[in-house]
Amino acid sequence: MTTQNLAGNSPxxxxxxxxxSKHGRRQWLDAYILVAxxxxxFFVFIIYPLLSTIYLSLYDYGLTDARLRFVGLGNFVELGxxxxxxxxxxxxxxxxxxxxIVQVGLGLILAALIDRGARWGRSIFRTLxxxxxxxxxxAVGILWQLIYDPTVGLANRFVALxxxxxxxxxxLGDPKLAIFSILVVACWQYxxxxxxxxxxxxxxxxxxxxxxxxxxxxxxxxKFISVTLPSIRNVIIAVVLITxxxxxxxxxxxxxxxxxxPANASQVMSTYIYYNAFTVNRAGYASSISVVLLMIALVLxxxxxxxxxxxxxxx
Amino acid sequence: MKVRPLQFIAYALLTVxxxxxxxxxxxxxxxxxxxxxxxxxxxxxxxxxPQWSNFAKAWQSGISQYLLNSLIVTSxxxxxxxxxxxxxxxxxxxxxxxGRVPIFLLLIAGFAIPVHTxxxxxxxxxxxxxxxxxxxxxxxxxxxxxxxFSVLLLYAFFLEFPSEIEDAARIDGCHTxxxxxxxxxxxxxxALVSVTIFQTVFLWNEFSLALIVIRDDALRTIPLGLTKxxxxxxxxxxxxxxxxxxxxxxVLLLFIVLQKQFIRSLVGFSK
Numbered sequence: 001m002t003t004q005n006l007a008g009n010s011p012x013x014x015x016x017x018x019x020x021s022k023h024g025r026r027q028w029l030d031a032y033i034l035v036a037x038x039x040x041x042f043f044v045f046i047i048y049p050l051l052s053t054i055y056l057s058l059y060d061y062g063l064t065d066a067r068l069r070f071v072g073l074g075n076f077v078e079l080g081x082x083x084x085x086x087x088x089x090x091x092x093x094x095x096x097x098x099x100x101i102v103q104v105g106l107g108l109i110l111a112a113l114i115d116r117g118a119r120w121g122r123s124i125f126r127t128l129x130x131x132x133x134x135x136x137x138x139a140v141g142i143l144w145q146l147i148y149d150p151t152v153g154l155a156n157r158f159v160a161l162x163x164x165x166x167x168x169x170x171x172l173g174d175p176k177l178a179i180f181s182i183l184v185v186a187c188w189q190y191x192x193x194x195x196x197x198x199x200x201x202x203x204x205x206x207x208x209x210x211x212x213x214x215x216x217x218x219x220x221x222x223k224f225i226s227v228t229l230p231s232i233r234n235v236i237i238a239v240v241l242i243t244x245x246x247x248x249x250x251x252x253x254x255x256x257x258x259x260x261x262p263a264n265a266s267q268v269m270s271t272y273i274y275y276n277a278f279t280v281n282r283a284g285y286a287s288s289i290s291v292v293l294l295m296i297a298l299v300l301x302x303x304x305x306x307x308x309x310x311x312x313x314x315x
Numbered sequence: 316m317k318v319r320p321l322q323f324i325a326y327a328l329l330t331v332x333x334x335x336x337x338x339x340x341x342x343x344x345x346x347x348x349x350x351x352x353x354x355x356x357x358x359x360x361x362x363x364x365p366q367w368s369n370f371a372k373a374w375q376s377g378i379s380q381y382l383l384n385s386l387i388v389t390s391x392x393x394x395x396x397x398x399x400x401x402x403x404x405x406x407x408x409x410x411x412x413x414g415r416v417p418i419f420l421l422l423i424a425g426f427a428i429p430v431h432t433x434x435x436x437x438x439x440x441x442x443x444x445x446x447x448x449x450x451x452x453x454x455x456x457x458x459x460x461x462x463x464f465s466v467l468l469l470y471a472f473f474l475e476f477p478s479e480i481e482d483a484a485r486i487d488g489c490h491t492x493x494x495x496x497x498x499x500x501x502x503x504x505x506a507l508v509s510v511t512i513f514q515t516v517f518l519w520n521e522f523s524l525a526l527i528v529i530r531d532d533a534l535r536t537i538p539l540g541l542t543k544x545x546x547x548x549x550x551x552x553x554x555x556x557x558x559x560x561x562x563x564x565x566v567l568l569l570f571i572v573l574q575k576q577f578i579r580s581l582v583g584f585s586k
Contacts, residue, residue, distance in 0.1 A: 030491035031412035038403035038462050039418065045437065045459030046425050052436035063435070064442055110332060117325025127574055128333050131340065134570045134577065136520035138538035139563045142545050143343055146552055152355055154342065188336065197582050220321055249429045252522045256542070270431040270523075278527060283435045290432040301427020 053294070057287035063277060068284070075288035084264045085289065088272045091179050095186070095268065096247035102187045103243055104236070107194030112224050114195075115202040126199065129192030137189070141256030144185045148172050148257075175265035178258050182266060185253055190246070194239050201235035202228060234307070241304045248296055269293045344564075347557040354553055369557035373544075376554075378561050380533060381540030388450050388536055389518045392457040396514050397507055399458065400465035405495055407466070408473035409481070419470070425463035430456075430523055438527050448530045456528075457518055465510045472506035473499075512573070512580040519566060537562050 057075055059068040079085050110129070114122050132140065147154045150170030159166055167174045171181040205228060213223045229236070251270040254260060260267035260275060267275070269289055277286035346354050348365040406412070407419045437456055438447070446452030476499065484494045500507070522538040529535055532543065541562055548555040570577050 027410055027491070028412040031406040031410040031415075033492070034402040034406035034410075034495070035418060038399040038422065038466065041399060041455070041459040042422060042425060042462055045440075045456045046428060046433065047421075049433035049436035049440060050428060052439070053433055056436060063438060106332075110329065113325040113329050117322050118329065119322070121326075123574075125329050125333055126578075127571065129336055130574075130578065131567055131570065132336065133581065134516055134566050135563050136522065136538045136541075136566075138520070138522050138541050139559050142541055142555065143339055143559055145545070146555065147339060147342075154339075154358060157358075188339070192336065193581070196578055200582060245427075249431065251431060252538075255522075255526075256545070270429070273431050273434065274523075274526075277435050277438070287435050290435065293429060294432040297429045297432070298427050301424070305423065305426070 050294070053287050053290045056284060057291045058284075059287075060282075060284045062281040063283045065283075071284070075285050076291075078285065079288055079292070084267055084272060087264060088260075088267045088269045088289075089292075091266060091268045092248055092250070094179060095183060095250060096244055098180075098183050099186060099190075099243050099247045100240055102183075103191045103194050104239055106187070106191050107198055107239070108229075108236070110191070110195045111199040111202055112228060114199055115228075116220060116224075126196055130196050131192070132189040133193045133196075135189070137252035138256055140185060140189050141253050144188075145172070145257055148181060169262075172258050173262055175262050178262065178266040182253055182257050185257065186250070189253075190243075194243065197239050197242075198232065198235055201232040205231040237307055238304075241300060241307065245297065245300050245304065248293070248300060343556050344560050346553060347560040349553055351551075351553055366553065369553050370561060373554055373558040373561055376558075377532065377535070377540055377543065378537075378558055381535050381537045381562075382565075384450070384534060384540075385519055385536040388453055388457070389515055391450075392454045392461065392518050393511055393514045395454070395458045396461035396465055397510055400462050400510065401469055401500060401503070401507065402495065403462070404466045404469035405473050405499060408470050409476070409478075410491070419466075423463050423467050425460075426467065430460060434523070434527055437524075441528060447528060448534065449528075450534060453525060453528045453536070456524055457521065461514050461518070465514065468510055468513075469503075469506055472503060476503070508576060509580040512576055516566065516577070516581065 056068070058070060058072055060071045060074070061068040110125075114125055118125065148171040150156075150166070150173060153171075155171055156166040167177055169175075169177075172178050209227045209231065210223055213227050218226065249270065250268055251274070254266060254268050254271050255274070258266045260271040270293065273286045273289045273293065276282045276289065342358060345359065345361065347369055348367060349362045350364070350366055353360070353363060403422070407415060407422075441447045441452045441455075444452075446455065480498060480502065481494065484498045489498065520538060521536070525536050525539040526542075529539055532540075535543065541558060544555055544558050548558075
């Protein structure tokens with residue numbers, strides 16, 4: 001799936017090249033017919049809205065207003081001095097950092113334990129840890145809202161086992177704690193995803209490397225650091241990027257658990273876009289936040305495509 | 316040798332973590348058939364007197380309608396995504412035509428665009444087209460957003476499709492479109508199944524677009540329907556948990572039955 005491939009791998013069959021130009025044009029027509037449905041949907045529902053977002057970010061208007069008031073870069077100027085916007089951005093970054101450290105870190109350790117330590121029961125561990133990944137974030141969010149209930153939730157009972165008093169304002173009601181309570185849920189749901197991807201990578205690491213390391217007197221931790229990690233470098237980079245993109249896009253869990261509250265403390269970019277456009281009817285302002293989110297997502301997306309376009313060399 | 320104690324530690328850690336992952340799910344299922352008092356006094360005990368009526372009540376309160384809506388929206392969207400993506404990916408991988416490279420790059424770049432960046436203009440377009448608050452208004456953007464990743468996956472598959480088979484079909488006088496439907500598609504089932512599973516899981520769980528497009532209760536998909544209960548049953552936990560169980564168990568059971576395909580498909584990202 002590479003751009004190099006695309007350029008170097010023109011359609012096969014020497015037969016076709018010798019055909020008349022009439023046939024060549026016939027093939028063009030077929031190709032355009034095949035590409036058309038996907039391309040039409042793509043333009044109408046992605047490219048056109050995307051260009052609209054950029055254009056509309058220069059205007060002040062309500063969601064369904066026909067009349068738009070041009071404000072130039074006014075929305076962006078306002079963003080610069082909007083503490084809630086900066087809070088949202090900071091929350092996205094917090095989620096990004098913690099997700100990468102916890103989900104990828106824990107995912108790696110769990111995968112290594114399964115790969116090197118578990119002789120039997122591998123598939124049980126894998127199935128169980130992957131199960132939350134296929135659930136809807138909405139269901140997961142509601143489930144955890146009950147678990148976090150400030151008076152009778154399981155979370156309170158759980159910390160009580162360790163003699164810790166639950167937060168007085170509640171897990172989701174405490175402005176400082178809310179974002180981390182959301183992060184616990186995100187890590188609960190997605191660490192298994194990282195684990196399974198990384199485990200697949202580890203299983204293709206040659207056993208001879210481990211045997212050679214053992215001859216050199218390396219213990220399991222040493223082998224993990226000097227054999228496993230370098231061998232699956234590309235897989236790790238890929239999961240880090242996937243996790244980062246997920247952190248930038250996060251919406252469902254935050255919306256369900258806190259709606260960005262209390263008092264905007266857990267707002268992230270996507271929920272702040274939704275709030276502005278659909279709650280307080282400031283669609284132009286929402287579009288300017290969208291442009292910022294879009295730029296961040298595109299940078300990460302380009303990185304991801306570039307990396308996924310050359311895994312074959314050393315895979 | 317040292318292997319034994321190390322293995323013991325590995326199993327101990329894995330078991331502890333797996334229990335932490337499983338507890339919320341076990342609690343959800345166990346609690347769904349309890350009465351409210353039992354829910355709080357014995358959270359992890361088996362229900363003494365199973366309240367199957369919780370399920371019946373949740374079913375009648377809308378879950379049945381939401382499941383049906385999700386089934387309609389997801390299946391129509393997935394069929395269209397797979398069809399459109401397979402046709403496009405085949406042309407991009409196997410045919411030579413002007414604009415091939417730019418079209419390919421543009422399509423897969425769409426993969427990076429978060430749906431939240433286009434919520435406002437999408438809402439305006441759907442409003443203009445009269446598609447707000449309809450299933451069609453949900454299916455159309457679902458199809459569009461499903462295309463980039465599906466094209467990417469299928470393109471990689473079609474690149475390696477043996478050209479001898481195509482040539483043989485051509486010699487038999489097969490027209491390109493005929494060949495795609497009668498020869499290429501049937502031989503590409505593993506890739507098509509992978510794309511189908513990925514998109515099905517993703518759309519079955521999709522929430523953001525459903526939230527802005529659908530307003531009528533009768534049209535809600537499962538995730539959107541659950542948010543109604545979130546307000547309505549905030550004090551009736553057993554009903555809430557019964558609804559959550561009914562909403563998630565179909566996907567979880569399907570996952571357990573088809574785990575290999577699920578994992579291959581959902582992990583396909585990194586490969």
